[in-house]
Amino acid sequence: MALERDDRDAAALEAGYEKTHRAYELSGIFGAVIMACWLLLRIVQSAPVxxxxxxxxxxxxxxxxxxxxxxxxxxxxxxxxxxxxIVGRLAIRTFRHHHVDEKAITHHDFVETNGHNFALSLLPGTVGVLWVRPDTATSFDVFFGMALLGLAVVNTWTSQIHKWAHTEERPRIVRLLQDARIILHPGHHAVHHKTPHRRNYCITLGWLNAPLRAIHFFETLERIITAVTGAIPRADDLGELAAVEVAAEPDETRDKPESSLPIGA
Ligand SMILES: [Zn+2]
Ligand SMILES: [Zn+2]
Incomplete structure (x- = not known):
């Protein structure tokens, strides 16, 4: 495939990590922990299910x-x-950087690795705290609050689990969980890193990648968005010509079956 994209300057993308970004990550970690504890307290104070x-x-x-x-x-x-x-430097930069230098994530410290996902967990945590009122909560309210707490907690692990999928040296328990396919397996995730990076987007457990692919979930969304806005998917990541070429072909005809791809360590 003749992609027009030259490798971006990975160093320039990495240099976009600024002090304000780190402050946002630290705030996200702090806020998400408080919110999850607050939600847990509200659930414990409510009628049990x-x-x-x-x-x-x-x-x-x-x-x-x-x-x-x-x-x-x-x-x-x-x-x-x-x-x-806003999201360009805050979020998109890190995704572009990861495609041109997938090992860089293994050198990130705890805050840089996990800050984004903790910040994202603020959303379900806050909704849960607002939803579950111990004095009046029904069984459904408690059930919904628990699901939101599960989402908030597991979501905070996403980037750490993704990082482990790229790390050579990792704890034995992590290898066991990866091999059991309970958390993201390196071989499964390696499929995403094959250009044009349009498979296996789920990076927490990877459980939903096959079902979403079977129903052409992301392909369909891309077609709808392109039809409505005219935007070309992956135009920035691959370059416009290559992105047009990729978007015109169904995924099945372009990529090798996953089973024929090498499985990483
Ligand atoms: Zn990756
Ligand atoms: Zn990606």
Whole structure:
């Protein structure tokens, strides 16, 4: 495939990590922890629900976190550029950087790795705190609050789990969880790093990648957005000519089946 994109200057993209960005990440971590603890307290103070409902709420929260990781990843990989107001430097820059230097993430400290996802977890945490009122909460309110707590907590792990998918030296327990496909497996994620980067967007567990692909979820969304706005998916990441070429072909005809791709360590 003749992509017109030259490798971007990875150093320039990395240099876009500014002090204000770090302040935002620290605030996100601080705020998300407080909000999750507050939501947990409200749930504990409410009428209890059965273990079955708790398990179901946790499962829904986990799946919602995996879906969120895929949706956000797809959005920032596919649309906009580093020059897009607010999210350009704050978020899109990190996704562009990761495609040109996928190992850079392994050198990021805890704050740089996880700040974004903690900040994102503020949203379900805040909704949960506003939703669950211990004095009047119904069983459904508590169930919904638990699902939101599950989403908030698992979502905070997304970037750490993604980082482990790129890390050579990782704890034994992490390898076991990866091998059991409970969290994102390096081989499964390596498929995403093949140009044009349009498979396996989910990077928390990876459980939803196959079902979303089976229903052409992201392809359909891209076609709708292009039809409505005229925007070309991945125009900034691949270069406009290559992006037009990629968008014109169904994924199945362009990429090798996942089973034929090498599985990473
Ligand atoms: Zn990507
Ligand atoms: Zn990656």
């Amino acid at each position: 059965s273990l079955w409902w708790m398990t179901l709420a946790a499962l829904i929260g986990i799946l919602a976190a995996d879906f969120t990781s895929g949706f956000v990843h797809w959005m920032f990989d596919t649309w906009g550029s580093v020059d897009t107001p």
